[in-house]
Amino acid sequence: MGRLFGTDGVRGVANADLTAELALGLSVAAAHVLAEAGTFEGHRPTAVVGRDPRASGEFLEAAVVAGLASAGVDVLRVGVLPTPAVAYLTGALGADIGVMLSASHNAMPDNGVKFFARGGHKLADELEDRIETVYEQHRTGEPWARPTGAGVGRVSDYVEGFDRYVAHLIGVLPNRLDGLKVVLDEAHGAAAHVSPEAFARAGAEVVTIGAEPDGLNINDGCGSTHLALLRAAVVEHGADLGIAHDGDADRCLAVDGDGEEIDGDQILAVLALAMREAGQLRKDTVVGTVMSNLGFKIAMEREGIQLVQTAVGDRYVLESMKAEGYALGGEQSGHVIVLDHATTGDGTLTGLMLAARVAATGRTLADLAGVMQRLPQVLVNVPDVDKSRVGTSPELAAAVAEAERELGATGRVLLRQSGTEPLVRVMVEAADIEQARAVAGRLADVVKSALG
Structure with missing residues (x-):
């Protein structure tokens, strides 16, 4: 299994890559992993769950809430609120987990699941890796430990989240x-x-x-x-x-x-x-x-x-x-x-x-x-290539070295793979915009031929 977590949670086309089953399983796995890590410290855990307005967020929210509650986590649904509001409320309410359903700037068919730890902080890489491992173990047949009776989580709506977050924003101005x-x-x-x-x-x-x-x-x-x-x-x-x-x-x-x-x-x-x-x-x-x-x-x-x-x-x-x-x-x-x-x-x-x-x-x-003057910077996204080889292709390395020699001290080149999308980003900075465009175009062509 490839790594599910990217640089900003788990993201993909809703109901194709990111299914209700995956969202539910990741939520249960997150609850188990954070419990094993001592996050809950013997108390009954609480989670804050929010989403953006995408239609798919409705069924994904239901799946996440079901997963958390089935793992014994009480859930506060805050509804449609920004990601930073969910992070803030996770900390302000003393919750153990925060979950945001959003694909940020991606187009509507996509959605994503982002987890926050206590205090509203993003999970460390090692915790995300552990969540993936536990999820995969369950998916391939290892059963969950499931609470019953009064041990299951309770679900309620936290309608005060909107006003509490707005008051926080006004209070720090x-x-x-x-x-x-x-x-x-x-x-x-x-x-x-x-x-x-x-x-x-x-x-x-x-x-x-x-x-x-x-x-x-x-x-x-x-x-x-x-x-x-x-x-x-x-x-x-x-x-x-x-x-x-x-x-x-x-x-x-x-x-x-x-x-x-x-x-x-x-x-x-x-x-x-x-x-x-x-x-x-x-x-x-x-x-x-x-x-x-x-x-x-x-x-x-x-x-x-x-x-x-x-x-x-x-x-x-x-x-x-x-x-x-x-x-x-x-x-x-x-x-x-x-x-x-x-x-x-x-x-x-x-x-x-x-x-x-x-x-x-x-x-x-x-x-x-006006305190700063932006130097011309051209960014070209190259889709449908093997982004994992952007740092190992000899052909691409040679093209970058040639571009850097051409730009000299007045510019720079940066190639990187997107953390959330299947593409390579080519960035060229130069004192002259036409030179930046020309160099970026040549490099983009090399990325297509070398990694396509």
Whole structure:
């Protein structure tokens, strides 16, 4: 069996790759593994279960709840809420397990299962590996230990989760947003109600798009992966800024008042300076990934802020932050972690903090984001190839070496396999956009021929 867990839980086409049986079995396995690890410490365990609005989330939620309850875990269903809300509530309620059903920015047919440990933290790799092992043992015939009678888990709805999470968001803001007009693109996803409510309570005038989820339209031409609608809406409404989330709202991209995109690196730069000014940027350090734009690194060095870079994936950013005590980190894609207030990327919190900086300074978002200059960066996704060989192909290694010689000190090349999709990502950065495109195109062709 190939590894089920990717960089962000177990993900696949719902009812094909990710079936009700798999979701139920993984949930039971997670309960057993965490019990063996001493997580429950002799008390009756509790789990928080949430989902995004995908239609498949309805049957997958039922399967997860059934699996947990059958393993003796009491379940609090919080309904449709963002991933960071489930993580927050897992910690705030003292629950032993958190489960989020979402495929994030993926198209509607996909779904996923993400587990959180006590405190709202993602599971360590070794626990995920153990869950897979226990699941496979059961699937091939080894029976579960099953409680009976009063030992089975009880299931209830925790309707207070929405207000408790919104109150948390408002409570950590450094200042109100009065006087700002903000357009929110909710991707017809999990934050469709939470994010507008939080911004409105914080004092902003709110315009929403992509906030009518019907179970089928999540991420469909909107949200953080499709910014055209948001850019047009910001200009049309004369808004100060726009905020875009993905399906489970663990990421945030922005648009300034002129309709120009503000990516995750720029958001990190703005927040890093704000947090340092407030004395909250521990060790004057921000954590990014190897995908961080070179312009971001240059800007941080100029401002006296150290940039620590990790492998791609918010879990690796978080691991570095926790290990070294850093307060801020994130990815160019908009996963931003403010560790004092969240255990995972939180798109709504990020958007609120960005808007709060605009309100506090009286400066435009474009002006604030101007602290860094993005160097041209071209990203090409190459699907339907053997992504596992991206680091071992001699032909590909030779092509990368040639590209690096051509770019010299003014650019760089990065090839990596996607952790959630069957493709290889080719990234080329150069001082000239046409050169970056040309090099990226050549490398993409080599990836197809060498790994296809």
